[in-house]
Amino acid sequence: MEGLNMSDMFGRVMEMQQKMAEAQKMLESKSVTAEAGGGMVKVTASGAQRITAIKIEDAVVDPDDLEMLEDLVIAGVNKALDEAAKMARQELQKTAGGFLPPGFDLGQLGL
Numbered sequence: 001m002e003g004l005n006m007s008d009m010f011g012r013v014m015e016m017q018q019k020m021a022e023a024q025k026m027l028e029s030k031s032v033t034a035e036a037g038g039g040m041v042k043v044t045a046s047g048a049q050r051i052t053a054i055k056i057e058d059a060v061v062d063p064d065d066l067e068m069l070e071d072l073v074i075a076g077v078n079k080a081l082d083e084a085a086k087m088a089r090q091e092l093q094k095t096a097g098g099f100l101p102p103g104f105d106l107g108q109l110g111l
Helices: 006-029 066-096
Strands: 031-036 041-046 051-056
Touching: 006 041, 006 066, 031 066, 041 066, 051 066
Parallel strands: none
Antiparallel strands: 031 041, 041 051
16 A cells, blocks of 8 residues: 555544544434334334334224233334434444545445
8 A cells, every 4th residue: 555654544534533532422322213004103213223112002902902012012113223323334434435436335344
């Protein structure tokens, strides 16, 4: 790698780490909301992939059919976490884009 010394490379790595930390902190303040059961269950997740709220419409609460409610909550949580992960990947890809080789997928890093 002609023209690139270890000091320059170390500086770029440090800059990328700082930008990634800033992006992850920013993600904590962003959220997504997913619906299940036609909006009867709404689940909100942060960009840090933590569930922050669950809203359940009264009409879906049937003491004789708790299994349906449980299924809707699970579906809503899974959908919200999937959407939060997608948002996080997109934000981190934007942040890291200038530091990564073209076509590099953050999924290779577990993101």
